[in-house]
Amino acid sequence: MQPEADSRSYTLGGFVQDKINFDLDSHNFAVIPGVRVVHQSTKPENLSDLAANSSVLSESSVANLYGKNSDTQVLPSLTFQYDLTPRLMTYLQYQRGAQFPNASQLYGPWNLGSSYAGSQQYALIGNTDLKTETSDNLEWGLKGEVTEGITLRTALFYNSYKNFIAYTRYTRANNPGQFTNVPSNIYTIYQAENRDKAYIYGGEISTKFNFGTWFEQVDGLSATLALAIAKGNRKSSYSGDKYVDLDSVAPMKAIVGRGMGRSGETLRHRPGRRPLSKGNRRPPPTAKSYSNSGSAITDASSDYMRVPGYGMLDWTAYWQVAKNVRLNGGVYNLTDRKYWDYLSSRNIETGTNQDANDKALAVMPGRTWQLGVNVDF
Template sequence: MRVMHQSTKPENVSDLANNSSVLTGSDVSNLYGKNADTQALPSLVLQYDITPRLMTYLQYQRGAQFPNASQLYGSWNLGSSYAGRAQYALIGNTDLKTETSDNVEWGMKGEVAEGITMRTALFYNTYKNFIAYTRYTRANNPTQFTNVPSNIYTIYQAENRDKAYIYGGEISAKFNFGTWFEEVNGLSATLAYGYSEGQSKSSYSGDKYVDLDSVAPMKAIVGVAWDDPAKVYGTALTASFVKGKRATATNRESYTNSGSAITDSTSEYMRVPGYGMLDWTAYWQVAKNVRVNGGVYNITDRKYWDYLSSRNIETATNQDANDRALAVMPGRTWQLGVNVDF
């Protein structure tokens, strides 16, 4: 059993009203009020040893996510005119409630056979007052920009979505070939796969479950590595494969979970395409306390987008096309580093 408490209260907020003909000290205090909450978080884990080297478990855990300062009070970004229509702001929401969750997970980990280690897990998480950001544009949601400076064209605000759930699973395995063939001692292969889905809804009249856009798409990893048995040097070649995914826009027109029935959104986010990427890494233990690490990432110079950072890009305007171009992830990159342990 754990007990968590958070209390957030901005200081010197009255300074924000100085020299202002619009805001009073009382207004600022209402905008930046105190937020406090306490949560009791029980957990229970049952474990069973299938063999001395392989165990299975079943666990329940209660979770809580308190609103952070940015979600409660907001922050302005790109406040200068040079950024044009790319400027945005995070609008605070002091009415946010603590997000709570009930998490159930079953898993197994250990050595399933000589030379083969595995880890697998299946999970199902339910959330109440799930905290997520809603994106509003000046063109599609003009009423939301009444008190927003004219040089800001996009705003984000965190809100509580009354119900949400996420489920999925992951499995990884490592095969040490030297266990069976002494000639290739140090050679290994790794396989990993992860999948998750989630949906959320608010208490708006007529609202329905929609895909949770903050859930990452399916991903698989295949790798081959060779490590000197003495751990003096080693190298690895790793291929990553990520499935494409499109986030779902909604017509939520308010910052609070109340209002009239919600219609289907007319906005459409870009479908972030899937991709495959190849990385090569190596290390050399030069001395007992000195290790050199290096690598070449995205060897094939693949053009790709990261879903979590690109999911809210729309497709209707020239600015959307520019945003899409700016969101492209780095191509082929090199890295070299030295670690010295004192």
Template structure:
């Protein structure tokens, strides 16, 4: 497209976005080292220059479609509410926990517009174009859940166990989104991770001259849910439900063993054995979008498995 065509398509004005991200936190101490809190945060993301003014064509003269930005895009925004506790409720105990809720709106997505249904959008476009894919504030979403973490120093209560500690961390969240398309509904967000529990037990020698830690990671299985939002043809009918079924990513339990040796104040040796039991497992974030009806995707899914038992060692010198 020529510069004149681009100016007709986007207009001559220059858009700008001002984002204000306030927050408010109220805390009260239940004990001198242990506090409860309530918090609110507002965040946002301004549209990028490509989302506002980007242009993409597959071929210069032969393509009959175009992907364009929208100079009038609004910023994506979110409001997060947290209620939790943090600190040390008793000697030898560290505790952090919260429940949260986040509301998102004006998520930016790309919508298909055919010329025969939206002729007004093609008034300033070249005559050979029949489809415009345009960025827009299309989706909204919400995510909520809880997080909990604690560490216990066992030597606080039993001097003979000084240096022995245990830790526990748990996270659970659920999210869902919907678009502005007619007929759409809230569908679980595929990017939200499944529940995970991490538990560990370890020992640090006096002066932390050496130490060892056994860590167990346990993740729940999850199956992502597909939508037709990104393939919606926008020809007048409502959005239909997707018939694609993704492969369910199974849950797993994995053990990792770590050790360190502080050889000198400036020299430290670290070594570890990951996936101690040599169990096959998959990370949901890496394997959530494989089609269960596709033999090729099943092969790709198998290739996406995490490594079996592995070893690593490193030597760090501090100057």
């Protein structure tokens, strides 16, 4: 069976932007206004294919679940830039953002036509009533060369979302109204929904030190440091709901790297992607106890796996064999560290043998190798 309905989507957009420069005491100051207009229209197709070979799903029941979705958004932006030095700039920017629902969020009925798990049968379903997720994004930062040999890029941001799209877990016993068009053998669903309010704030900093700038003996030696921290909260429209942690925000991560380059060849040592990651446990889905009576929503009882933090070491190198030919390769997760990725493992529970199997299957790859060649024509 197909994982989701076929669909056809059209996106049209256009933008206008200008940059106005001023001289402020021999420092350049720029104002950059802009506006973007975007329209998207999506509709499902070939719904009969979705119900093929299923004993519990029919084309009519799928048609009752899924319809057309379209919207138009006007997105203004405004940026201020100021050159502190000829090589270092600070900026403050506002951007209105929009994220249209994608095909999986609209028509993604993964497992909807299956019947193999008895009372444990679950499905991930889409929602064509989704509204476009909009955001107001404010960011301040610095980027450029602080002094000779040291480059810096840093930013602080605050993003406020309306109609934030996330998945909510519902059970047939507690939320029968959510199962009107769902096959009777499905007892748990995860459905894409709009949260009325959500916000994410945080900061990131990355810097590179070129030691050869100060010590000729180590020309080509460099070090890279990077850190990213973000925090998010969300609140649904249910009466009595409150702000809770936004589980789709990744934990703190850091990168520490070292590189060495020489004429004709380059050898670089660095940790890999997200090499240092803080452990975290996703919050329970309190919205599944929704009654909309105005009383406080009770805490959910689900016990999710705490995804442990981890550190990894990668080694990569490349050699410029000829002007147009470069060999590159690397060993990733050099110490063969066993670890889990938070964003892909945060929904794993801990109460059953199946949960233990899911945890074992979610382990990320161990030590791996890569070798490639780039030829520029």
